Amino acid sequence: MMEAKSFQLFPDQASTIAGHVDALYAFLVLVSAFFSLLIAFLVVYLAVKYRHRPETGPPVPHESGGHGAGGMILEIVWTIIPLGISMIMFAWGVSIYFTESRPPADSMEIYVTGKQWMWKIQHMEGAREINELHIPINRDIKLTMTSEDVIHDFYVPAFRTKSDVLPGKYTTEWFKATKLGAYHIFCAEYCGTKHSGMIGTVYVMTEADYNKWLGEGSGEGSMAEQGQSLFNQLGCGNCHPSVVNNLNGRCPNLVGLFGSRVQLKDGSNVRADESYIRESVLYPQSKIVAGYDDIMPTFKGLISEDGMLKLISYIRSLGAPNGTVTTATPLPVETSASPRPSTHAVNGAAPPAGARGGAPTAPAAPQPRIQ
Ligand code: CUA
Secondary structure (H helix, E strand, C coil): CCCCCCCCCCCCCCCHHHHHHHHHHHHHHHHHHHHHHHHHHHHHHHHHHHHCCCCCCCCCCCCCCCCHHHHHHHHHHHHHHHHHHHHHHHHHHHHHHHHHHCCCCCCCCCEEEECCCCEEEEEECCCCCCCCEEEECCCCCEEEEECCCCCEEEEHHHHHHEEECCEEEEEEEEEEEECCCEEEEECCCCCCHHHHHEEEEEEEEEEHHHHHHHHCCCCCCHHHHHHHHHHHHHHHHHHHCCCCCCCCCCCCCCCCCCCCCEEEEECCCEEECCCHHHHHHHHHHHHHHHCCCCCCCCCCCCCCHHHHHHHHEEEHCCCHHCCCCCCCCCCCCCCCCCCCCCCHHHHHCCCCCCCCCCCCCCCCCCCCCCC
């Protein structure tokens, strides 16, 4: 198996963003070096040039106090130039930040849970791994991450990307690997005694190798399927309908929920994303859906963070607004058993879960941009 390289002064450039980050970094270093040298030179040069000489006597103040027209121009110049340079750094940095903070809509989704002191990773298809992340090359990968305890930070230097991993909240990180190989994962936030040991390896594989690797999976079914058994185990289905047209009126129907706007009792509305679902399961009283009563018990302490991600995958697999599945990975939904809005047929024709790379990436049907 590939091994992550040992010490390097500069990590590989293994993602689409890496070159951009390095270019900005080089610019910052060059600007800093230029001004450091300029200032050091002027300190020495001016000290020598204007040194005290006994024959000239004491220095005489400038008549206008040093604030003539020349002084004014000098002040303007040395204000405008640094302002311009720092604005270049700002705009450049912001553009990279925007790119890094907004995962492309059709990214492949992978879930990460940090805990003292390991990384637990779940793939939609059901494969799970610890301190290892297998990904295909040249695919946008979006990590949705949370922590079971304290703040961690998922950092892959070769991809030039990192993001805090927080308890009680989902954060995301995305990248597109451009080079096959094995790269370090580090925890970049001090999280306790073994923080420095909270490391792992990303394996960037060809699409074919990745699918082969996925095929060797756990046999526990996809995340959505595992989420469905959890859903049944916890008895969620006793109240929440999860099939089309099976309305029982007491609890909100979960079909088509994910990604939609939910009207709340207090008149406001909220987008049904991962965080909303998590909050609704753990703190059901915090956001009551309009037209429903505050009758749901909390499931706090009954679901692990990993389990929560599975539940979310299941709810997500129940469709999004307009009946489209929200991920690039088609999930197993019983299209024949449950009548669905006709727009779904477009996506329903996609290959079933697990067949991701079997067919050469067929262009997915246009999907609404959810995030
Ligand atoms: Cu986890 Cu440092």
